Amino acid sequence: MRSIGIGVIGAGVMGAEHARIIAREVSGAHLAAVADADPARAEAAAHGGRAMTDPEALIADPSVEAVLIASPDATHQRLVLAAIAAGKPVLCEKPLAASTQECLEIVAAEARAGRPLVQTGFMRRFDPAYREMKAAIDGGALGGVRILHCQHRNLAAPAWFTGAMAVTNSLVHEIDVCRWLLSTEYSAVTVIPSPEGDPALFVFETEAGSIVSVEVFMNAAYGYHVHAEAVCAKGTVGMAHPAPIRARRDGAEEGAFPENWIPRFRDAYRIQDQAWVDGIGAGTPPADGSTAWDGLVATCLADQIVAAMETRRRTPLTLPEKPR
Template sequence: MGGRTVKSIGIGVIGAGVMGAEHARILASDVSGAHLVAVADADPARAEAAARGARATTDAEALIADPAVEAVLIASPDATHHRLVLAAIAAGKPVLCEKPLATSTAECLEIVTAEARSGRRLVQTGFMRRFDPAYREMKAAIDDNTLGAVRILHCQHRNAAAPSWFTGAMAVTNSLVHEIDVCRWLLSTEYTAVTVIPCPSEASNDPAMFIFETAAGSLVSVELFMNADYGYHVHAEAVCAGGTIGMAHPAVTRTRRNGAEEGSFPANWVPRFRDAYRLQNQAWIDGIRGGTPAADGSTAWDGLVATCLADQIVVAMTTRERTRLTLPESPS
């Protein structure tokens, strides 16, 4: 007896910049069970290039309303996320939104409330590190408790160079939020306090250390360096009661010559997390087709938590005092 055939899901992508174009490429060629219907961007030429033969438009709202678009992926500028996610919820369509879910806690809470009122889990926030094989292996080891309780989770987040328009606050709201989300997921706990220690010799607060305290009694240390020069480098190591588990060198190959061994670091996050984006998008599509959202997908509430904590950490960067971290009450 033949199995039930589940049709391919029509996806619309909003935003055709670096991430939007990458998502469109993944959906067009690297995942199963979905097809790219349309790409929207304010720049028609950029939308056309990212669409790869699918329909291109400058009207994001029309894309969401299009009956052929059954699910929406939002990778447009941060300030547009709030209204576009709400539009997708109102249309009853699943939406994967690149971080941040919205630019303020209040806007995120409005999204969480709208989703709760819809009676369906429609929103996934694009914290793709939850799907990265290295992070997932660490998560499995921590959950199995083979190494004992985590005492300290050390993290490094280094970019080769920050864009000229990047501000100190954006280093937190656009970069540190990845550690905020993935460490919370790795440890299955909430943060209770943070202490920010900028490098004393740098007026730009770059690099800086962020020391988080958690409800589980563990510490999370994050080194954030937006202008590390040598390349893009993300690393995590859990120091546990009975041992450690950490990421290996990010390069998949090593070169040995002239008495030395070397590897290479990518220029930005896209090559490093290419698998994570593909696995995230496949899990999102599988969840839509199967009627059960991806188990490890970052929810609308997770997106709210990341933004809410980031807002408080930005203040803590100024005060340089230990700051208690709080969350709003969930509407559901």
């Protein structure tokens, strides 16, 4: 069986996890190289592959047939465009780029290439719990979705975290996965912050007529907790709480929540990366993968929602025309 050479750009927490998955858990591929500005970090993440400091050199390397980008956000557009120019499939962590205009340039470059090359790393589409919810919704037995309730809670935000990043780094996942769950676009949003600003409630109206409510709580104090429940015409479907075990003692039941996203979405990242590799081998991107256009939609809507946080008024949401 042919093994596809994957190059990973960025060896921070996210990039190192992708490199580990490619090296140890994905079939049909091998980790050819890792590039990071810190040579020691690149070496530590390379798992026997080539360690590099120049991401453009990694993209140009003949042993690298596909590129996974997990470098700082500001570098994404430049590196995705370089991968497209080299004709190499690329999986880029969110955000696809820093602005709607930069995303449009990526979408246009991919269109000129004449084949889909870009997948945006919205891994929740591959999470088993979200996939079971979508299967139940699409199956029709529950009737149409009236309200989709979502929670996105973090143990604590780092000191450098800003209010806008609650949208661009956290809510953006719900922006994408709820579009996918409901197979619809958003038409408007209303932002309702708590008196302290955190948590905040985001209420979306959709073109399908359903409502999406998302609570984002960056300093929930008890752990990392992502949850969703769809209230449908004939019933509901929701996730079980993510604690894998329940302990009962002294008249009470206990469960533990992880400190961060890695344990909660470890399976999602593995399944996503395997689907990406399988799609490269088959010449057809995974059906549920988030495309370059999906990445653009998430960035475009996030920018509008950040503005809506200031007005606290119902804000219509719009999208640019798709480049042809």
